Amino acid sequence: xxxxxxxxxxxxxxxxxxxxxxxxxxxxxxxxxxxxxxxxxxxxxxxxxxxxxxxxxxxxxxxxxxxxxxxxxxxxxxxxxxxxxxxxxxxxxxxxxxxxxxxxxxxxxxxxxxxxxxxxxxxxxxxxxxxxxxxxxxxxxxxxxxxxxxxxxxxxxxxxxxxxxxxxxxxxxxxxxxxxxxxxxxxxxxxxxxxxxxxxxxxxxxxxxxxxxxxxxxxxxxxxxxxxxxxxxxxxxxxxxxxxxxxxxxxxxxxxxxxxxxxxxxxxxxxxxxxxxxxxxxxxxxxxxxxxxxxxxxxxxxxxxxxxxxxxxxxxxxxxxxxxxxxxxxxxxxxxxxxxxxxxxxxxxxxxxxxxxxxxxx
Numbered sequence: 001x002x003x004x005x006x007x008x009x010x011x012x013x014x015x016x017x018x019x020x021x022x023x024x025x026x027x028x029x030x031x032x033x034x035x036x037x038x039x040x041x042x043x044x045x046x047x048x049x050x051x052x053x054x055x056x057x058x059x060x061x062x063x064x065x066x067x068x069x070x071x072x073x074x075x076x077x078x079x080x081x082x083x084x085x086x087x088x089x090x091x092x093x094x095x096x097x098x099x100x101x102x103x104x105x106x107x108x109x110x111x112x113x114x115x116x117x118x119x120x121x122x123x124x125x126x127x128x129x130x131x132x133x134x135x136x137x138x139x140x141x142x143x144x145x146x147x148x149x150x151x152x153x154x155x156x157x158x159x160x161x162x163x164x165x166x167x168x169x170x171x172x173x174x175x176x177x178x179x180x181x182x183x184x185x186x187x188x189x190x191x192x193x194x195x196x197x198x199x200x201x202x203x204x205x206x207x208x209x210x211x212x213x214x215x216x217x218x219x220x221x222x223x224x225x226x227x228x229x230x231x232x233x234x235x236x237x238x239x240x241x242x243x244x245x246x247x248x249x250x251x252x253x254x255x256x257x258x259x260x261x262x263x264x265x266x267x268x269x270x271x272x273x274x275x276x277x278x279x280x281x282x283x284x285x286x287x288x289x290x291x292x293x294x295x296x297x298x299x300x301x302x303x304x305x306x307x308x309x310x311x312x313x314x315x316x317x318x319x320x321x322x323x324x325x326x327x328x329x330x331x332x333x334x335x336x337x338x339x340x341x342x343x344x345x346x347x348x349x350x351x352x353x354x355x356x357x358x359x360x361x362x
Contacts, residue, residue, distance in 0.1 A: 032296055034303030035069035037280055040263030041272075044248060050263050053243040058267075063274025065266060067259035068282050068304050069251060070296035115252025122253075122284060123246045126260035128238055129289040129338050133261075134268055139239040140287075141200070142171050144232050151231020152218050160197030163234060164213055167191050174234035181230055186222035190230060191215055204239055236287075255294035257285035258313065261338055262345070273342070275349030280304035281313025281335075289338035293317035298325055305330045311348055313341055319359035332359035 040049050041063065048058030103111070131138050144161040147153050163171055166180035167190060181190055195203075195210045203210040220228035246260060259281050266273040282300050284292035294300075297318040304312055305327035314322050316336040326332060333348075334357040335341040347356050 031072070032299055033071045034299045034306065035071035037066040037068045037300075037304055037307050037309075038248060038251075039064045039066050040259050041065050041266060041274075047247045049246065049248055050260075050267055051245040051247060052264075052267055055267065062276045063272050064278040064280065064309070065259055065262050065274060066278075066280040066304060066307070066309060067256040068280055068300035070299045070303075112252065118254040119252045119256070122255070122257035123260060124238060125285050125287050126246075126257045127240060127244050127264060128287040129257075129285050130261040130264035130268070131240065132287075133265060133289060133338055133342070136241050138241070141237045141239070142174055142177060143200075143235055143237045144194075144197075145174075145235030146233040148231040148233075151229070152221050153230040153232045156216050156218050157192065157194070157230070157232055158197050160200065160237075161192075162195040162197075162200045162210070162237070163192060164195065165193040168193070171234075174236060177232075177234040181220065182227050184220050184228040186220050186226075186228045188228065189217050189219050190228075191217050253294075254284045255282050258283035258291050258315075258335070258338070258341060261285050261289070262313075262341060265338075265342065273345045273349070275345075277310060277348055278308050279311045279313065279345070279348065280307075280309035281333075281341075282318075283313065283315040283335065285338060291315050291335050291337055291341065297322045301330060301332070302327055313344065314359050320361070323359040323361045326359075331356070333357065334359050 038044055038049060042049060043058055050058060128138050142163045144157050144159055144163060147157055147159055163177060165171060166177055169180055171177050184190055193213055193215055195213055199210050199212060218230045220230055223229045244264060262273060282294050284294060293315045298321065301312050301322055309330060311331050311333055313335050314332045316334050319334050322332050333344050335344060344356055347353065
């Protein structure tokens with residue numbers, strides 16, 4: 001065989017071997033791509049996304065307030081080298097280290113559970129922020145959120161118990177509970193004034209304040225760092241003036257909070273917030289209406305534009321990244337609070353788009 005032919009054949013065989021290795025060789029990466037968006041004013045799988053007591057139907061007047069998502073490869077999916085290179089070169093996809101989406105110190109079930117909890121919390125925060133923006137009263141309570149196994153509080157305190165005071169000091173937030181417990185030394189007793197979970201739930205169903213309290217004493221134990229603990233995590237629960245259910249399965253994380261809040265305001269206000277426009281967005285929200293940053297912003301803007309969005313409500317801290325690559329025909333509107341988002345929607349309805357706070361590069 002002539003030397004040139006042999007060289008070409010060897011090169012071809014090496015190329016085939018490299019391609020096979022690229023297809024078969026798993027690499028420690030995962031892929032993010034634009035996911036679907038959901039109109040908070042409409043329905044999904046035959047159910048209204050927002051179900052509010054006293055209201056029937058949910059189809060909007062043509063406008064959209066879409067929450068956006070990012071699609072990610074599953075925790076068990078093994079990406080190969082060819083797919084990773086293709087993802088790096090593709091405009092609509094992002095390849096990231098596998099540990100970014102699925103940390104090594106957490107199981108896939110723990111990641112999914114954390115995402116589900118964040119999604120639930122985002123709904124509660126959205127309800128509180130929206131109702132307060134409408135001038136409606138939302139009462140809050142400090143509760144026992146978690147009771148740890150094999151710790152002193154097990155069997156003494158229960159998830160859902162409303163904590164009124166610790167050692168006679170009224171508590172106004174979960175952080176107060178932790179501070180008052182850690183004032184003790186391990187082995188000392190802590191006194192909790194509380195309303196049992198069942199009685200608190202019964203009173204809430206009747207839209208009444210619970211009247212009976214009881215005192216429970218728990219002996220503290222020693223944590224690994226030497227602090228006194230009883231083995232609980234305190235949280236916050238709310239009593240709403242009306243029932244609001246958010247029906248959207250297979251979505252996780254906290255990033256839909258802003259759009260849920262806007263959807264609730266729209267449904268409980270006369271007229272509509274969109275003026276018939278297709279508006280999408282993202283952002284976490286807290287009980288005070290503060291909008292926070294999220295991940296995957298460019299995937300969300302691409303997905304929103306593909307579905308028809310013309311305006312995208314963008315958390316202030318995500319503006320720089322989002323503005324680096326804006327889909328054609330999409331206006332990025334910078335928001336930092338729920339009030340700011342409502343003001344921007346008013347400008348969009350009025351056609352005063354020149355005055356909108358927009359994301360800028362750099």
